Amino acid sequence: MDQTSRLKPYLYVAPLVALLLFVFGYPLVQIFEYSFKQIRGIDGPWIGFRNYELIFGQDLFWEAVRHNLMLLIAIPIMIAWSLLVAILLYDRLKGWKVYRIVIFVPYILAVPIIAAIMKKMFQFNGPVNEALRWLGADFLALDWIGSSDYALWTVMLLIIWREAALGIVLFLARLLNLDESLTEAAKLDGANWWQRVWYVILPQMRVVIEFYAVISVITMLSSVFAYVYIMGGGRGGPGTSTMVVELYIFGAIVRQSLPGIASAVSVLLFLVSLLLIVPLFAMRRRANEEETA
Amino acid sequence: MSTAPQAAAKATLPPPPALVGIDTVLKQIVLLVAVFIALVPTIFMIMTALKSDDEYTFNKVGFPHALVFDHFDVVLFESPFFAWMLNSAILAGGAVVLSSAVSCLGAYAIARMQFKGRHFLFSASVALMAIPPVVMIVPLFVLYSRIGLISTYEGAILIYAGLITPFSVYLLTTFFRTLPKELFEAARMDGAGDFLILWRIVLPLSLPALLTLVVVNALYVWNDLLIAIIFLQDDAKRTLMAGISVFQGRYENQIPLVMAGMVIASAPMIILYIAFQKYFIRGLMAGAIK
Numbered sequence: 141m142d143q144t145s146r147l148k149p150y151l152y153v154a155p156l157v158a159l160l161l162f163v164f165g166y167p168l169v170q171i172f173e174y175s176f177k178q179i180r181g182i183d184g185p186w187i188g189f190r191n192y193e194l195i196f197g198q199d200l201f202w203e204a205v206r207h208n209l210m211l212l213i214a215i216p217i218m219i220a221w222s223l224l225v226a227i228l229l230y231d232r233l234k235g236w237k238v239y240r241i242v243i244f245v246p247y248i249l250a251v252p253i254i255a256a257i258m259k260k261m262f263q264f265n266g267p268v269n270e271a272l273r274w275l276g277a278d279f280l281a282l283d284w285i286g287s288s289d290y291a292l293w294t295v296m297l298l299i300i301w302r303e304a305a306l307g308i309v310l311f312l313a314r315l316l317n318l319d320e321s322l323t324e325a326a327k328l329d330g331a332n333w334w335q336r337v338w339y340v341i342l343p344q345m346r347v348v349i350e351f352y353a354v355i356s357v358i359t360m361l362s363s364v365f366a367y368v369y370i371m372g373g374g375r376g377g378p379g380t381s382t383m384v385v386e387l388y389i390f391g392a393i394v395r396q397s398l399p400g401i402a403s404a405v406s407v408l409l410f411l412v413s414l415l416l417i418v419p420l421f422a423m424r425r426r427a428n429e430e431e432t433a
Numbered sequence: 434m435s436t437a438p439q440a441a442a443k444a445t446l447p448p449p450p451a452l453v454g455i456d457t458v459l460k461q462i463v464l465l466v467a468v469f470i471a472l473v474p475t476i477f478m479i480m481t482a483l484k485s486d487d488e489y490t491f492n493k494v495g496f497p498h499a500l501v502f503d504h505f506d507v508v509l510f511e512s513p514f515f516a517w518m519l520n521s522a523i524l525a526g527g528a529v530v531l532s533s534a535v536s537c538l539g540a541y542a543i544a545r546m547q548f549k550g551r552h553f554l555f556s557a558s559v560a561l562m563a564i565p566p567v568v569m570i571v572p573l574f575v576l577y578s579r580i581g582l583i584s585t586y587e588g589a590i591l592i593y594a595g596l597i598t599p600f601s602v603y604l605l606t607t608f609f610r611t612l613p614k615e616l617f618e619a620a621r622m623d624g625a626g627d628f629l630i631l632w633r634i635v636l637p638l639s640l641p642a643l644l645t646l647v648v649v650n651a652l653y654v655w656n657d658l659l660i661a662i663i664f665l666q667d668d669a670k671r672t673l674m675a676g677i678s679v680f681q682g683r684y685e686n687q688i689p690l691v692m693a694g695m696v697i698a699s700a701p702m703i704i705l706y707i708a709f710q711k712y713f714i715r716g717l718m719a720g721a722i723k
Contacts, residue, residue, distance in 0.1 A: 148627065149548035156539030156602065157554070159532075163569060163595020164561050170572035182579050225467045228460050239464050241710055243471045247717060248706045250656035252674045253699050256681040257474045260481075260688050267477060267493040274494075305471065309714055333456060362565030366658040370678050386567045386659070393571050394663055402571045410568045417563045 168410065174403035184400070191404040201405070203380055204388040207292055211360040211384075214296045214303075215353055221300070222307025223349070227337055229308070230315040240312065247305040255370035258298050259285055285371065288381035295367050295382055303359060307352050314348040315341070351423045358416055362386065362409060385409055475699075482693040489689050504693035514697055517676035520665070523586055524672060525654040528593035529647055532601050535594070536646075540605035541631045545617065555606060561599040569596075570663055577664065584667035592660055597650040604719060608642040609635060648709070648716040652702070673698055 175191050178184045195201045225243065229236050246254065261268050262284035269281035284294040318341070326340045365386040368376040376382040385405060392402035481489060482504055484497040492498070508514055543551050573592060574583075582588030612635065620630045636643070661672040671679070677698055681691050706713050 149542045149546040149551070152538045152542035152546065152627075153548075153551075153554060155535045156558075156598070159535050159591075159595050159598055160558065160561065163573070163592055163598075164564065166576075167569035167572040168564075170575075171568065174571065174575075179575075182575055224463065228464050228467075231460060233457065233460055233464065236464075239468050242468050244710075244714060244717075245475060245703075245706070246471050248702055248713065249475070249699055250674060250702065252656075252658050252677045253695050254474060256677060256691065257478050257695055259681070260691065261474065261477055265493075270493050301470065306717070308467075309718060313718060358563060358565070362567060365567065366674075369658060369662075370681070373682060374678065386565075389567055389571070390659070390663070393574055399571050399575050406568045406571055409565060413564050413568070417560055420563055421560075 171403040171406045175407045179399040191400045204383045204385045214300045215356045218304045222304045225308045226311035246302045251366035288378045291381040478692045482696045504690045508694045517673040521673040525651045527590035529650045531594040532598045536601035544609035558599045558602045589664045593654045645716040
């Protein structure tokens, strides 16, 4: 092979490598450096682990972490609801194709739009509470948005509402790929609906459920910014009641101009996402194997 | 021709049982509840947008008594919604074009050429899909502040293009690998070079994958809030999503007006979804699997 054709592949991947190095490579190296520096403006002196000591000693940081972890509670609910709806759709009752299209709508709407709508719906004097009072459920007519006791739960409700749409479509896609002869055989053997779901369908869905669980963990820990930003009026509130790690980083860099602190938190979030990449890769491989098998 | 035997078969078969089991009714009810829950915010948004402010204060849940279109006038002609949408479209278009071009070249090399480091490049690129974007913003923000790229289209397009590229590489590489080898050999026999093969043969065959890619990536950029509010702080460069967050805060108490804004903001995506729902569902599923 001559010189030019040996170089050719590198010419093809050069723009790709350059783009990835700029948007991922440079920041991922730089957050480590910044996290050990006290930066004012664009640079500053090395201060060892001071930034980490500062954030670890700060209640607000731990509150943000706790809120992200609390959002994980939503995942079992999302899985259960998505499974129920997906399995019912799989029964192909009348109208299921239309239902499927409609049920995916929450995932099409942008998070800021839906958060703005939900914020108005869940106002203390809003339609949700009005409907609850009309149904005689006054005790449920809470101050969903305005009370720091409930604000995070309301955000969670919104996240469940939107992310479950993805779960339903993912699960349904898996169901439609199942080997139907197994369910048919179970039917012939006299297994009722619950038995078919429990013994035949669910075991075959394990991989896709685990997969959905892992991507949901990633969502809860690192992709809820738009929800809390809009619901909490740009600050994540009332007070710090919906403060999450992303909002913490956002505040540290944009509002307080503390790149060192923001980088230290970014490093921690990066390390957590590294931990999650391992199961994600293993699961994607298994999901692919199942699909091609 | 085939209708005759079918009709005959129908005639001989007994009519389907008329009774519908109680469990079927129960299942239908659960599904209708799911449909209702999925649609409620959209219905609320549209109904409220058509009410007057006065009506909304005493009629929050019901249908509007008189349809009022004033709020749409205000949104369309007295607020910068179109400018915001245009900004979002420029960013989405720019990022998708840049990322697609870079990814097509890279994915073609990874899938079809032999070179050192190609496995590493692919694995590294795939791994980047799981890194949350928020991790990257601090150094880029510091860098952009220093070199004056804050509030520029180029700066934001570069970041968006980078963030969506790992998924593009993943999708295109896996797709390019499924194309039959003979295709490439035949083209090479005819004397076609790699670029010609990519442009004339691979890309036309990859149209479904490319469409999926465009849907997922454009939607990602269009819907993003985090990058938009950090890197486009200038009012003139504000995107639709950043605009919405300002808009809904400014008119906190004029709920029908806010909802009219949301109707306009969500209209493009809802229309596209209705028109191309197959690509949306397939694309977003592929996007989630990333």
